[in-house]
Amino acid sequence: MQRCLLPVCILDLMLTAVLSAKPLPRFDPPSPPAGDERTPRVVMETNHGRIVIELHADKAPITVKNFLQYVDDQYYDGTIFHRVIAEFMIQGGGHVPGMGEKKTREPIKNESENGLTNERGTIALARTANPDSGTAQFFINTKDNSFLDRAKSADRTGYCVFGRVIEGIDVVDRIRRVPTGQQGVYRDVPVQDVIIRSVRRLAR
Secondary structure, X not given: OHHHHHHHHHHHHHHHHHHXXXXXXXXXXXXXXXXXXXXXXXXXXXXXXXXXXXXXXXXXXXXXXXXXXXXXXXOOOOEEEEEEEOOOXXXXXXXXXXXXXXXXXXXXXXXXXHOOOOOOOEEEEOOOOOOOOOOOOEEEEOOOOHHHOOOOOOOOOOOOEEEEEEEOHHHHHHHHOOOEEEEOOEEEEEOOOOEEEEEEEOOO
């Protein structure tokens, strides 16, 4: 009889200990990680919401260094997405409201041979017909645009992908649906300004 009581006593003690224990501290999820040296991250605040972009410094070192220099200089603050084509891409980073164009640094080498593809949600460097003319302007692909890749592009050079959206693709979709029109010589310009309020590195 005594042998049967021993486990019950132990269970009573365990139950008392559990009931009298202090509640566990609240768990707060950490902030989004900043990535590492190969994949630094930036947060872009717009008047349509927040976009977090992971950059591929390991695949496009020249382009990422160039982009981050503009970020650190706060160059993008107050610029706009000046060209929006819903089933193609949203382009920004070089114009301010009223379509004034900002001065840039010297253009950089095109790194489109890096193996990254212009798929939905990726960010690529905009350029002119000259392959090595990219400076500050960029675009975010709103659909898969493999015809912009080096292997499939008409000029056999293509456009350099250097990162991807990891948070805020819904914001990209909101922007791509805004009404657009013509403003001076520019087409596909949002009727109401889509403003990039700031772009900042995510701290480690």
